[in-house]
Amino acid sequence: MPDLINARVLKGFRDFLPEQEIARKTLIETLERTFRSFGFVPIDTPALEYAEILLGKGGGETDKQIYRFNDNGGRDIALRFDLTVPFARFVAEHRAALTLPFKRYHIGKVWRGENTQKGRYREFTQCDFDIIGSPGTGPASERGDFEILLLIKTALAACNAGDFTISVNHRGLFNLFLERLGAKDKLIPILHAVDKLAKTGAGAVREQLTLCADKNTAEEILRFISFKGTWEETAKMMTEAAGGDNPYSRRLSGIYKFITDSGCADGSGAEFRIDPSITRGLDYYTGIVFETFLREQPEIGSVCSGGRYDNLISLYSREALSGAGASVGLDRLIAALDGQGRLPSRKTYADCAIICLEAENYGKYQGLAAKLRAAGVAAEVLTEVPSDRLSREFAAAEKRGIARVIIPGAAGGAGSLTLRDLGTRTNREGLSIEEIINLVLSGRSAARRGE
Amino acid sequence: MPDLINARVLKGFRDFLPEQEIARKTLIETLERTFRSFGFVPIDTPALEYAEILLGKGGGETDKQIYRFNDNGGRDIALRFDLTVPFARFVAEHRAALTLPFKRYHIGKVWRGENTQKGRYREFTQCDFDIIGSPGTGPASERGDFEILLLIKTALAACNAGDFTISVNHRGLFNLFLERLGAKDKLIPILHAVDKLAKTGAGAVREQLTLCADKNTAEEILRFISFKGTWEETAKMMTEAAGGDNPYSRRLSGIYKFITDSGCADGSGAEFRIDPSITRGLDYYTGIVFETFLREQPEIGSVCSGGRYDNLISLYSREALSGAGASVGLDRLIAALDGQGRLPSRKTYADCAIICLEAENYGKYQGLAAKLRAAGVAAEVLTEVPSDRLSREFAAAEKRGIARVIIPGAAGGAGSLTLRDLGTRTNREGLSIEEIINLVLSGRSAARRGE
Numbered sequence: 001m002p003d004l005i006n007a008r009v010l011k012g013f014r015d016f017l018p019e020q021e022i023a024r025k026t027l028i029e030t031l032e033r034t035f036r037s038f039g040f041v042p043i044d045t046p047a048l049e050y051a052e053i054l055l056g057k058g059g060g061e062t063d064k065q066i067y068r069f070n071d072n073g074g075r076d077i078a079l080r081f082d083l084t085v086p087f088a089r090f091v092a093e094h095r096a097a098l099t100l101p102f103k104r105y106h107i108g109k110v111w112r113g114e115n116t117q118k119g120r121y122r123e124f125t126q127c128d129f130d131i132i133g134s135p136g137t138g139p140a141s142e143r144g145d146f147e148i149l150l151l152i153k154t155a156l157a158a159c160n161a162g163d164f165t166i167s168v169n170h171r172g173l174f175n176l177f178l179e180r181l182g183a184k185d186k187l188i189p190i191l192h193a194v195d196k197l198a199k200t201g202a203g204a205v206r207e208q209l210t211l212c213a214d215k216n217t218a219e220e221i222l223r224f225i226s227f228k229g230t231w232e233e234t235a236k237m238m239t240e241a242a243g244g245d246n247p248y249s250r251r252l253s254g255i256y257k258f259i260t261d262s263g264c265a266d267g268s269g270a271e272f273r274i275d276p277s278i279t280r281g282l283d284y285y286t287g288i289v290f291e292t293f294l295r296e297q298p299e300i301g302s303v304c305s306g307g308r309y310d311n312l313i314s315l316y317s318r319e320a321l322s323g324a325g326a327s328v329g330l331d332r333l334i335a336a337l338d339g340q341g342r343l344p345s346r347k348t349y350a351d352c353a354i355i356c357l358e359a360e361n362y363g364k365y366q367g368l369a370a371k372l373r374a375a376g377v378a379a380e381v382l383t384e385v386p387s388d389r390l391s392r393e394f395a396a397a398e399k400r401g402i403a404r405v406i407i408p409g410a411a412g413g414a415g416s417l418t419l420r421d422l423g424t425r426t427n428r429e430g431l432s433i434e435e436i437i438n439l440v441l442s443g444r445s446a447a448r449r450g451e
Numbered sequence: 452m453p454d455l456i457n458a459r460v461l462k463g464f465r466d467f468l469p470e471q472e473i474a475r476k477t478l479i480e481t482l483e484r485t486f487r488s489f490g491f492v493p494i495d496t497p498a499l500e501y502a503e504i505l506l507g508k509g510g511g512e513t514d515k516q517i518y519r520f521n522d523n524g525g526r527d528i529a530l531r532f533d534l535t536v537p538f539a540r541f542v543a544e545h546r547a548a549l550t551l552p553f554k555r556y557h558i559g560k561v562w563r564g565e566n567t568q569k570g571r572y573r574e575f576t577q578c579d580f581d582i583i584g585s586p587g588t589g590p591a592s593e594r595g596d597f598e599i600l601l602l603i604k605t606a607l608a609a610c611n612a613g614d615f616t617i618s619v620n621h622r623g624l625f626n627l628f629l630e631r632l633g634a635k636d637k638l639i640p641i642l643h644a645v646d647k648l649a650k651t652g653a654g655a656v657r658e659q660l661t662l663c664a665d666k667n668t669a670e671e672i673l674r675f676i677s678f679k680g681t682w683e684e685t686a687k688m689m690t691e692a693a694g695g696d697n698p699y700s701r702r703l704s705g706i707y708k709f710i711t712d713s714g715c716a717d718g719s720g721a722e723f724r725i726d727p728s729i730t731r732g733l734d735y736y737t738g739i740v741f742e743t744f745l746r747e748q749p750e751i752g753s754v755c756s757g758g759r760y761d762n763l764i765s766l767y768s769r770e771a772l773s774g775a776g777a778s779v780g781l782d783r784l785i786a787a788l789d790g791q792g793r794l795p796s797r798k799t800y801a802d803c804a805i806i807c808l809e810a811e812n813y814g815k816y817q818g819l820a821a822k823l824r825a826a827g828v829a830a831e832v833l834t835e836v837p838s839d840r841l842s843r844e845f846a847a848a849e850k851r852g853i854a855r856v857i858i859p860g861a862a863g864g865a866g867s868l869t870l871r872d873l874g875t876r877t878n879r880e881g882l883s884i885e886e887i888i889n890l891v892l893s894g895r896s897a898a899r900r901g902e
Contacts, residue, residue, distance in 0.1 A: 005507050007543035007767035009497055015541055018492035036800035037824040039831025041469035046460055046574050056456050069520035072564050090466055092458035099850050101834045113523050123497050140834050143813045261814025316458035349487035362594045363712025366601055373488040380490025383552045383591050399550050
């Protein structure tokens with residue numbers, strides 16, 4: 001006998017068993033439905049690209065993490081590590097075929113050879129949505145900024161994410177503030193320090209800031225980024241700190257007017273705030289930046305982040321294209337919803353199962369199931385034939401996550417059916433197939449309404 | 452200015468633009484809905500696996516085509532080239548967590564460094580569905596065989612694939628026939644030759660057969676595989692050629708009884724036949740095998756193939772597990788539907804678009820859109836503001852694939868809306884939001900009914 005191969009996945013990779021995969025798919029479908037309802041359209045790009053394309057803008061950190069190799073034709077290729085760089089390449093390549101403003105979403109896997117000790121995975125799913133093509137400082141881009149924020153709010157509410165805060169900031173405002181402090185030449189180390197406020201706290205940030213700025217400047221920066229207040233209060237403080245009226249403050253108040261006018265700031269537990277500590281580190285953002293925190297689990301970090309960027313395709317084209325976009329961290333969102341007991345939980349999509357009462361009538365049972373399916377009822381036909389008691393079949397159906405079983409009449413009879421509710425352990429007998437369809441469909445609607 | 456990077460995808464790889472991706476997603480969603488309606492559940496596995504896992508059973512041809520490399524930790528890894536080998540590994544690894552019979556589907560990308568001159572792609576999508584866990588020769592597996600065939604028929608009909616033929620054969624029957632001819636020791640070269648009948652024709656097969664069998668044997672084989680008749684006629688011929696009644700013939704007639712009893716052989720243009728030339732080459736099948744041909748485009752080859760296999764997990768476990776399954780060749784199916792004008796064609800999921808009449812009221816328009824979306828109407832708010840005439844906005848909406856636009860009242864007024872049908876160029880004025888919702892939803896139902 002040959003040696004067996006050890007059946008195992010690579011470190012940092014995961015299988016998804018049916019119950020997990022159904023939950024993942026349910027969330028992805030909810031996100032997609034929301035994106036589509038805003039008029040965003042899907043695209044797809046290859047998992048593999050020329051390494052040159054992917055690494056053009058990547059920093060040293062990303063370089064080390066990338067899965068890069070030579071193919072059989074000697075090409076230097078790599079697996080995509082995000083969906084943004086391929087999107088930029090896609091836009092440059094297909095520019096002539098795209099109608100601006102172009103609103104696209106893309107849900108797909110990305111790969112990074114990260115240190116798995118941090119609880120991170122080497123294969124994970126990103127859900128990106130962007131709107132590109134309006135000049136970054138023009139009024140249409142203000143509408144674009146707001147549309148992305150509204151879409152985050154709508155998508156997370158649809159995912160049943162509970163109360164959450166969308167924290168917004170503007171890169172330009174922080175730059176003006178540093179300029180007024182005379183610390184603009186230290187922008188990069190200061191951004192590095194500021195970005196860690198939520199993670200490491202004020203003490204550590206102060207310590208790091210004093211390495212690149214004098215004590216007073218460090219305290220002013222710390223006061224600026226630690227400010228807490230309503231959108232208006234924070235906007236007022238920041239405008240003053242930036243030296244008065246400026247286009248970035250006007251952008252933030254324009255967005256806030258849209259939020260208020262839309263009526264979307266109220267209800268469903270979503271809150272929009274300005275958080276002066278949000279800078280998105282050294283990313284390529286040039287306008288607003290934002291992160292989203294679940295109020296019951298702020299410690300897991302942002303579940304949806306993004307911002308406005310200029311020159312999306314500058315690596316591939318001389319054309320200037322501005323855009324705004326965000327990315328849902330699906331794995332993080334799933335972990336959070338799971339922790340809150342908010343994850344959709346089901347083992348099967350079948351609404352009911354037909355018991356295979358007599359082996360020779362299996363074809364008739366599938367014919368019965370076909371009628372149910374044509375009416376929108378998902379009906380599995382159980383493969384096993386009951387040996388003596390039906391109770392074993394009921395248990396088998398329950399184990400498969402099925403809520404109701406149909407017991408057909410003798411000789412495959414479809415005229416007199418029994419519908420058993422496995423939860424209440426009650427039978428309704430002598431039903432026609434139409435009656436079964438109505439009962440199952442109304443039961444499903446009631447379950448959706450939470451009755 | 453730095454040099455630009457040439458924005459291009461790798462040879463054999465593809466981007467999907469929105470219209471193509473919507474068509475792809477529509478087909479995938481139709482397939483998934485069908486799988487789910489039979490009680491099949493989804494799983495997912497990593498794109499990367501240990502090369503040892505993927506190559507355990509692969510032949511030399513596959514070895515050369517695989518994307519294989521060492522990761523940064525020095526592991527010998529590869530991208531999956533199908534979904535069957537990862538499924539076997541998955542079942543072996545999670546055996547204790549699975550309820551048998553286990554009915555799973557898996558839709559995902561696979562990668563092969565194939566010669567692209569044949570019009571093949573190096574990245575493509577497979578849609579696999581299998582039912583495993585009933586002993587391969589037992590009566591439950593007969594039900595499993597039929598269920599897979601019925602699922603193929605139901606899924607392709609749901610995809611609007613037109614008339615198609617599901618051609619079935621049984622490996623065991625062909626083996627018995629060769630045994631009777633005294634040619635069983637030449638099984639492998641004969642399978643090689645027979646498999647090419649549809650592609651190369653009888654002449655070429657005869658030539659190849661005479662290389663491994665005498666002239667009379669070659670003629671008998673050719674007569675056997677070229678037989679055309681109804682299911683019953685073909686079954687009768689094959690049973691006689693195999694030396695009379697045998698378990699494989701009984702399996703084929705058992706399946707046919709189920710097909711007839713289910714009423715699923717009739718209507719919708721699907722036809723089940725026995726085709727003695729179907730052998731699935733040197734694959735790992737041990738029972739029934741099948742292929743599916745679109746009657747309007749037989750030349751594109753099988754759009755859904757599969758069969759029954761024993762010892763799915765034998766590389767990883769001593770447990771014997773039999774199963775039956777099939778794989779839809781999504782790219783081939785899409786090409787075929789496209790050729791027949793049967794591919795779903797739309798540029799957007801938006802049912803309507805709201806014109807951004809006045810820039811300052813954009814928030815109100817999004818609030819209006821939010822009400823439409825909550826009622827199930829997908830509503831895009833156009834980002835651009837009309838400069839003078841609305842006709843330019845109508846044209847822009849049409850270019851985005853939108854069928855209806857909503858013109859809000861002045862000052863963001865939501866009480867008196869105009870709904871314009873861009874197809875008929877007619878307006879309905881003075882509508883409430885509820886009236887708009889009803890008109891759009893009923894327009895969508897009418898479009899679905901093909902009115």
